[in-house]
Amino acid sequence: MAHYHGLIDDELFDALGQCNLTYVNVKGYGNFSEACLNSMQTFQYYVSFANNFDIYGYCYKGWEMPQQLPAHESLALRRLQQVPGDFIPCLWTKPMVDYYNNQTVKAQLNIKPELLASKWTACTYPGINNFTYSYNASGSVWIYNELRGKGYRLLAYSGDTDAMIPTLGTQQWINAQAWNVTEPWRPYYIPVTNDTKKVAGYVEVRGDFTLATVHGGAHQAARNRRQQTYQAVFNFINNVPL
Numbered sequence: 001m002a003h004y005h006g007l008i009d010d011e012l013f014d015a016l017g018q019c020n021l022t023y024v025n026v027k028g029y030g031n032f033s034e035a036c037l038n039s040m041q042t043f044q045y046y047v048s049f050a051n052n053f054d055i056y057g058y059c060y061k062g063w064e065m066p067q068q069l070p071a072h073e074s075l076a077l078r079r080l081q082q083v084p085g086d087f088i089p090c091l092w093t094k095p096m097v098d099y100y101n102n103q104t105v106k107a108q109l110n111i112k113p114e115l116l117a118s119k120w121t122a123c124t125y126p127g128i129n130n131f132t133y134s135y136n137a138s139g140s141v142w143i144y145n146e147l148r149g150k151g152y153r154l155l156a157y158s159g160d161t162d163a164m165i166p167t168l169g170t171q172q173w174i175n176a177q178a179w180n181v182t183e184p185w186r187p188y189y190i191p192v193t194n195d196t197k198k199v200a201g202y203v204e205v206r207g208d209f210t211l212a213t214v215h216g217g218a219h220q221a222a223r224n225r226r227q228q229t230y231q232a233v234f235n236f237i238n239n240v241p242l
Contacts, residue, residue: 001166005055008046015039026135051090052163054218059090093122141173144209148179155236157229158200159217162168167213174220188212188242190231200228203242210236 003013019036028200029037051059099105100120107116144154156174158167183205189197212232214221222229235242 001163001168002043002047004168004237007050007055008043010038012039012042016043023137026137027028031131045164048089050163053090053220054163054224055066055163056216057090057161057218057224060092088123097122126133139173145177148208153206153236153239155233156210157201157212157214157217157221157232159214159219159221161216162179162219164219170211172231174206174211179209181206183241185203188231190227200225200242203232210242212236212242 002008003010004105008016015035016039019032019039020030024030024040029040032040049059051057097120103116145155147154156170158165158170160167181204183203185202185204187199188203190200191197199215201215201217203210204211205211212226214225214232217225217228222233232242234240
């Protein structure tokens, strides 16, 4: 995705293609060669100043670039560790943090008295906020296979400017399931006027499973592309073709 959207050049893309990136977030960098470690370091440097939740969105800065970073350590992880809880990289969360730490707000939310002195944080991180988050190579793919064929209709929607969970990766795990395509890839639309319409995204159906992309949608597609996401979800709920 980074290469397709011009975040990295051809040379780095080709270099990364020589590395085994399968489940790299699960297994770490494993037995990467020095060349692959250097390529990953360069990649992290290139994309860390972009908003990975919305590659065309603004990246708010609430952290400082480390002067030196070991090749085996993720730059994205390092910047998370610098400001745990108060600031999610590129996202402006300070107003929300201030609001939920306001004592009047806490009282109105009926927070337990013994917790009033505790600080509310925007996000939790492994080993920092007493919350353990573990990567898993299979992710949530298993649930779709568990539910398919049991009378459930399933929808996965994906914002196509989200670099955290890219549409490309979603397509890859769907293709790996070898489910038969019953309705091939095509655009779906939202009306603009009686005579015109615009592309809301793209849809593909594989039996009881539907993939809908949200054109221009970020990590939280329903926030920055409300009408497009609504169209996909509303039609799905009502069993109306997009």
